[in-house]
Amino acid sequence: MHKVPKTRLALAAGLFLTNLSHAAGFIDDSHAELVLRNFYFDRNYLGQTPQAAAREWAQGFILNATSGFTEGAVGFGLDAKGMLGVKLDSSADRVGTGLLPFDSTTREPADNYSELGLTGKMRISRTELQGGTISTFLPIAFASPARLLPQTFRGTYLRSSDIDRLTLHAGWLDRINLRDSTDYQKMSVAAPNGRFNGAATSDRFIFVGGDYAWSDALTLRYYHAELDQLYRKEYWGFEDDRKLGPGRLKSDFRLFITGEDGAAKAGPVDNRNTALMLAYAWSSYSLGFGYMRLDGSTAMPYLYGTEPRVITEGTLSSEFLNPKERSWQARFDKDFAPLGVPGLRGMLRYVRGDNIELMRFGGNGLSESEKDAEVSYVVQQGSFKGVALRLRHAWYRNDFLAGASHRDDNELRVNVDYTINLW
Secondary structure (H helix, E strand, O other): OOOOOHHHHHHHHHHHHOOHHHOHHHHHOOEEEEEEEEEEEEEEEOOOOOOOEEEEEEEEEEEEEEOOOOOOOEEEEEEEEEEEEEEEEOOOOOOOOOOOOEOOOOOOEOOEEEEEEEEEEEEEOOEEEEEEEEOOEEOOEEOOOOOOOOOEEEEEEEEEOOOOOEEEEEEEEEEEEOOOOOOOEOEEEOOHHHOOOOOOEEOOEEEEEEEEEOOOOEEEEEEEEEEOOOEEEEEEEEEEEEEEOOEEEEEEEEEEEEEEOOOOOOOOOEEEEEEEEEEEEEOOEEEEEEEEEEEOOOOOOOEOOOEOOOOOOOOOOOOOOOOOOEEEEEEEEEEOHHHOOOOEEEEEEEEEEEEEEEHHHOEEEEEEEEEEEEEEEEOOOOOOOOOEEEEEEEEEEEOOOOHHHOOEEEEEEEEEEEEEEOO
16 A cells, blocks of 8 residues: 655645634535446567567556535645556566556566555635645646556646636646556656666656637647756647538647756757647548657657657557657547447547657668557446446557567557446
8 A cells, every 4th residue: 555645644634624614515515436447458569579468457446535625715625546456367477568566576466556645625716726646637747547547646736717718737746656556756758769768767847837718619728847857848739629511620739849957867858749630520420630740859758657648649658759750640430329329439540650760770761650449338328327348459560670669569458447426
């Protein structure tokens, strides 16, 4: 069981006890839910690789308890997140899926793992300050929910919507709790293909930014972030969703500009990532096309253990963020409700990246590609109403020339989620 730092417990307890005599809203507006998540992960490595497959099956339990706020001009509250992961099937030669922690020496997977996170919170008008266990879902720090248990941070997080149409975000984080871990650790840079020095760590990540609803259709976004002594990042973007002909056209533009911070302990950082995704939805169909290009002398850095929030993010761990890479994608989505099967959805996607510059893995002009197929279904009625099933299959290939960086992977994920509202 993860031990919550005493300072965080003191903060949470202090916020709870303050103004306790006006705690009606604290109780009346509280709610709790239990998420049951069954996850099967099977990645098959083709060719000569040190490990033939990463294959595990596990059951997760995620308890989310959220309080309301005490009455008065300043309201206080306390949230709790309890998580438990249980091994159903795994072995030392099949670990590394991100579902279960394992011993770094023997590689034996844990039979179970658990953790508890507490978050104290304070609200004034439409501004909320949180402290303790934090989840951020922002372009510069996106806590990954893509495995058995969600990834979290430790720190403080301020959100405000006091200004009409504008939502502001600011925060300070000092630790990260990975998806298959029970303890907090210092933060580092994701470094696949040896892009950066992944061993360099930092204990301070700060960010500020916001979203502005220019109109009902158009939202503008800007964020600034710094991982102390490693890198800094600017994000500019917009999302536009408007009626066009018989359907709707959604435009998603993202620009990341990253450079070194301080001593640049992870190595040189110089990257501009420009991307545009266009998707047209009509009736029960959606067809999308996207293009992304990286400029500068390095890849794009992002926090290890999080999701980079680029348009090429897919099922596999590939994110198409290598130096000089150019990538394009096509995506098709279908909702089967008009055919008499409400709750059933399907997706097909193809992504290809080329012009990759990785001198240690073959030089210039390298390429990679990924194909994704997904089917999901949510039971609409009966005893199993609300049970969500998702099946995903992906195929990844590249022509890198060195060792483990050359990958031909086939991957299958099956997960079943069910949420029970406790109160």
